[in-house]
Amino acid sequence: MLELRNLWKSYDAHGRQKHVLRGLNATFMRGDAVGILGRNGAGKSTLIRMMAGIEPPTGGEVIRSMSVSWPLGFGGAVHGSITGADNCRFIARIYGKPAGWVESFVEEFAELGEYFRLPVKTYSSGMSSRLAFGLSMAIDFDCYLVDEVIAVGDARFTERCRIMLEERRRRSALLMVSHQGELLRAFCTTAAILHEGRLTFHEDLDQAIATYQAL
Amino acid sequence: MDGSLPGQDRALRPPGLAQPVGSRLMAALRVQLVVLGAVMMREIHTRFGRHNMGYMWLFFEPMILGGCIAMVHYISGHGLPGGLDILSFYVVGYTPYYLFRSILNRAATALLANAPIFYHRQVTFLDVMVARNLLDCAAVMIAVLVMLALIGAIRDVWPVDLVWIAFGIATIALFCHGLSLMVVAATIFGVETVDRVVHPLTYLTIPLTGAFYMVWWFPAELQEWMLLVPSVHMFEIIREGQFGPVVPYHYDIPYILVSCAVTNVLGMLALRVAKRRIEFT
Numbered sequence: 001m002l003e004l005r006n007l008w009k010s011y012d013a014h015g016r017q018k019h020v021l022r023g024l025n026a027t028f029m030r031g032d033a034v035g036i037l038g039r040n041g042a043g044k045s046t047l048i049r050m051m052a053g054i055e056p057p058t059g060g061e062v063i064r065s066m067s068v069s070w071p072l073g074f075g076g077a078v079h080g081s082i083t084g085a086d087n088c089r090f091i092a093r094i095y096g097k098p099a100g101w102v103e104s105f106v107e108e109f110a111e112l113g114e115y116f117r118l119p120v121k122t123y124s125s126g127m128s129s130r131l132a133f134g135l136s137m138a139i140d141f142d143c144y145l146v147d148e149v150i151a152v153g154d155a156r157f158t159e160r161c162r163i164m165l166e167e168r169r170r171r172s173a174l175l176m177v178s179h180q181g182e183l184l185r186a187f188c189t190t191a192a193i194l195h196e197g198r199l200t201f202h203e204d205l206d207q208a209i210a211t212y213q214a215l
Numbered sequence: 216m217d218g219s220l221p222g223q224d225r226a227l228r229p230p231g232l233a234q235p236v237g238s239r240l241m242a243a244l245r246v247q248l249v250v251l252g253a254v255m256m257r258e259i260h261t262r263f264g265r266h267n268m269g270y271m272w273l274f275f276e277p278m279i280l281g282g283c284i285a286m287v288h289y290i291s292g293h294g295l296p297g298g299l300d301i302l303s304f305y306v307v308g309y310t311p312y313y314l315f316r317s318i319l320n321r322a323a324t325a326l327l328a329n330a331p332i333f334y335h336r337q338v339t340f341l342d343v344m345v346a347r348n349l350l351d352c353a354a355v356m357i358a359v360l361v362m363l364a365l366i367g368a369i370r371d372v373w374p375v376d377l378v379w380i381a382f383g384i385a386t387i388a389l390f391c392h393g394l395s396l397m398v399v400a401a402t403i404f405g406v407e408t409v410d411r412v413v414h415p416l417t418y419l420t421i422p423l424t425g426a427f428y429m430v431w432w433f434p435a436e437l438q439e440w441m442l443l444v445p446s447v448h449m450f451e452i453i454r455e456g457q458f459g460p461v462v463p464y465h466y467d468i469p470y471i472l473v474s475c476a477v478t479n480v481l482g483m484l485a486l487r488v489a490k491r492r493i494e495f496t
Contacts, residue, residue, distance in 0.1 A: 053336035056491050070334040077334040082260045093253035094335055096246075 001065045002028040002051060002143055002173065008059035009046055020046055022197035023060065030066065030142060033165075033174040035184030035205070037212040038194035044177035045071070047194065048145050051175065066142035066173070073147030077132050080121035084112055084131050087120060088138070095139045102138045109134035109160075130157055137164055143173040148183070162186055181209035250337055254346035257332070262350075274358055276313060281305035296432055297462035300372040305427070306362050307457045308450065311384050312426035314355040315391055315446065316417045318348050322395035323402055323410040326493065340486060340493065344395060352388035356381055363457070379456030386449045386471050393478025400485035403492045425450040430465040438465060445474035 009021040020043040028034060038044040048071045049055040051062055070077050078087045085103055092102035107116050110130040112123070120128055136144065144165065165174055165187060177194075178184055184191055184205065191208035192201045195215060202208035285301040288294065295301055325347060332338050359380065367373040374380060401409045421427075425447030430438050441447050448466035455464045 052334075054334060055494075070336070076331055079257070079261070079329075079331045082257065086257070086260050090253050090257045090332075091335070093256070094250050094337055096249065 001030075001063075002068060002175075003063040003065075004051070004060070005063065006060035007047075007050065007057050007062065009043065009050065009055075010058045019197055021050075021057075024199045026192070026199060026201070028143065028173050028175060030171055030173050031169060033169060033188045033190070034176070035188035035191040035208075036175065036177040036194055036199070037181060037184065037191060037208065038177065038179060039215070040179055042179075042194045043197065044179070044194055045073075045147055048147050048175070048177050052145050068143045069136050069139070069141040069145050071145050071147050072132060072136050073129075078120050078128060078135070081119055083119055084110070084116045084123070087131065088135060091135050091139065097139060102135070105138040106131065106134040109137065126154060126157065133161055141172060143175065144168075146174065146176040146187075148176075148178050158186075181212055184209070246337060247342070250342050251346055251349075254332070254338065254342055255350055258347055258350050261328075274362065277306050277309040277358070277362065280309050296429070299458055299462065300366075300370065302370065303363065303366050303372050303374075303457055304454070306366065307359065307380065307453050308426040310355055310359050310362065311387050311450065311453055312421070312424060314351055314384065314387055315424060315426075317351055318388065318391040318395050319398060319417050320414055321347070322398035323406050323413055325395075326399060326402070327406055340399065340490065341396075341483070344392065344399060348388060348392045348395060352385065355388075356384055359384065374457050375459035376456045380453050381456075383449050383451075383453035383456060386452070386475060387446060389475040390445055390449070390471075390478055393475065393480075393482040396479070396482025396486045399493075400482070400489035403489045423447075429454065429462065431463045442467070442470075445471060 004024045004026045007021055007024040008019065010017050010019045012018075024047070036044060036047070046055065050057050052068060052071045053062065053064065054070070077091075078084075079090070082090075084106070088103040088106045089099040092099040110116070110127070110133075112127055112131065115123060115127060120131065123131070165172075168174075174187060176184060176187055181191075188205060190201070190203055191205050191212075192199050193208060193212050193215075202211065281302050281304075284305050288301050295304055322344070325344060326333075326340055329343050332343070333340075360377070363374050363380075398409060398413055423444050423446075425441065425444060430441055430447065430451060433441065442465060448471050451464045451466040452471075455466075
């Protein structure tokens with residue numbers, strides 16, 4: 001279970017407090033596939049980073065009682081100056097997985113060919129998101145936090161991501177943030193809208209998308 | 216990196232299982248060590264890289280400096296007070312000084328260079344600093360060992376006590392580690408600003424560090440002032456390890472230990488305060 005309890009985030013902008021998130025409450029369970037819709041600057045990435053535990057909330061708390069992934073998105077998580085293979089071994093070690101197995105899993109999934117043994121900074125953005133996504137699949141989390149990553153890949157990659165996430169739906173939760181309603185249809189069953197610092201849940205995906213587009 | 220207790224969030228198993236406090240602590244410690252090991256491995260990869268010379272400078276710089284200064288002394292016909300071997304004197308002075316400079320100069324950009332790995336919540340800023348500084352310390356120890364072996368083979372001047380030399384180097388690393396945490400904390404005022412202040416400072420403080428002279432060369436009233444600087448004591452220990460009791464040495468072990476403890480405690484406090492305002496993810 002991943003729980004948000006009265007979560008606040010405020011920034012100091014030119015001496016004035018700007019409240020990005022104003023007291024969010026939510027509970028996510030295994031098997032949930034929730035899309036979070038929000039405009040640019042609504043605080044989607046901030047929210048996902050706080051759920052991942054890499055950014056401290058200003059108030060309230062995030063309670064993680066299942067293993068939660070790092071925020072999957074383009075950029076971040078993988079290091080540019082070492083090779084894809086070295087990144088695999090590093091991440092395998094810090095998550096306590098066998099390094100050799102993770103390396104071969106990702107090599108097969110990401111289809112990087114000889115680039116797998118070259119520094120990540122030589123990759124295209126599609127290639128690095130394949131690497132990052134493959135890595136997160138190899139670690140096998142209970143809950144995946146996705147920050148529009150899939151939009152970067154080509155159609156074939158998007159389809160493989162969808163299949164992989166589908167397979168894991170029974171045992172994992174998926175939380176995906178996006179500013180495009182259509183993207184969520186492929187991956188999510190319910191949706192919430194993040195608007196003016198508050199999160200509103202909708203049971204019905206179509207209704208959520210319609211409400212979001214009317215904003 | 217949120218407000219939860221260390222170890223609570225870091226355990227890789229799903230929490231919620233009732234465990235005695237002792238085994239939770241052990242689990243947290245194990246995760247800490249695993250993360251530290253992994254970050255060190257990663258640092259080795261980035262530093263050795265494929266085509267940068269990285270650690271080779273550890274050997275070249277002190278050798279070139281030691282060689283040149285030894286040459287100047289040889290040509291001018293002056294020796295060092297006490298008749299100490301010039302080449303080994305500068306090698307055991309400059310190489311540990313290199314550690315001092317490298318830990319402090321690279322501290323400001325340390326987190327920026329590692330930004331991607333803070334996407335993993337079990338990796339803390341402190342882990343990265345500890346891993347880097349440990350690695351630097353080990354590299355400098357190996358470099359000193361190799362160079363002293365070379366000097367021994369060429370000039371038949373052998374170190375008297377290697378453990379004592381290693382102890383001296385370790386105290387420098389520990390002292391600078393504490394300082395480096397303060398440098399990291401100061402980056403909330405801007406990485407570039409801090410970098411611009413730290414670099415000149417490490418050069419300007421060369422005469423104060425005690426790397427290139429001995430305390431007994433100076434009059435007693437000056438010695439008192441010199442010995443206020445902790446690193447002066449540390450370099451004396453390293454030289455004692457190299458040359459043995461042929462000249463007088465001035466150091467105070469409790470003073471060294473206390474100053475290491477002070478920089479580390481202050482450094483960790485500063486980092487704790489600054490942590491929420493440092494954003495590299």
